[in-house]
Amino acid sequence: MKALLLSFGFGLVAVLQAQEFPDTEEIQDVTGTWYIKATASDKEIPEELESVSVTPMTITALEGGNLQVNFTALIVDRCREVSFVLEKTDKPDKYTVDGGTHVLYVMPSAVKDHYIFNWESKNHAFQFRLAKLLGRDPDINQEALEDFRNAARVAGLNAEKIFIPKQSETCSLRGN
Numbered sequence: 362m363k364a365l366l367l368s369f370g371f372g373l374v375a376v377l378q379a380q381e382f383p384d385t386e387e388i389q390d391v392t393g394t395w396y397i398k399a400t401a402s403d404k405e406i407p408e409e410l411e412s413v414s415v416t417p418m419t420i421t422a423l424e425g426g427n428l429q430v431n432f433t434a435l436i437v438d439r440c441r442e443v444s445f446v447l448e449k450t451d452k453p454d455k456y457t458v459d460g461g462t463h464v465l466y467v468m469p470s471a472v473k474d475h476y477i478f479n480w481e482s483k484n485h486a487f488q489f490r491l492a493k494l495l496g497r498d499p500d501i502n503q504e505a506l507e508d509f510r511n512a513a514r515v516a517g518l519n520a521e522k523i524f525i526p527k528q529s530e531t532c533s534l535r536g537n
């Protein structure tokens with residue numbers, strides 16, 4: 362369940378692992394605040410998780426090149442703090458979590474100020490792949506969404522079932 366929450370909350374996948382960055386100078390700074398705009402997966406996203414709302418995600422640089430990721434998600438009527446470390450690897454676009462249980466590939470979107478995070482869980486109990494569209498502002502950008510849909514399709518994810526979370530600045534329980 363933890364892996365499930367981690368991934369649907371954060372939701373990334375290593376779809377395009379075959380696709381290396383042509384130029385490491387293309388890698389930009391992914392630290393700062395991001396809005397999680399869309400998620401695609403190779404698995405069915407459980408219906409109760411589809412009501413998920415998320416706060417902006419903060420990525421901060423740790424010493425040595427690792428990245429700290431923090432955000433909260435409202436999942437099944439509970440605010441959950443999601444926090445984990447992206448461990449750097451010898452490839453600038455590739456990170457691992459939990460010593461390799463999860464692999465993340467970071468890819469710039471075709472649209473400025475957007476990124477696609479591709480996440481692959483190699484957890485033996487539950488393997489899956491996810492992709493997330495991240496943007497610097499909370500508004501839905503149709504071009505970025507279309508680009509994301511194409512990337513998801515190419516990666517073999519379910520491009521017809523893209524989940525768009527609700528944006529909120531703070532996590533507050535429904536009905537409050």
Ligand SMILES: *[C@@H]1O[C@H](CO)[C@@H](O)[C@H](O)[C@H]1NC(C)=O
Nearest residue numbers: 419421429430431442444445
């Ligand atoms: C992220 O979460 C961790 C663990 O809860 C905490 O120690 C850290 O201060 C948080 N960082 C930010 C930038 O919020």
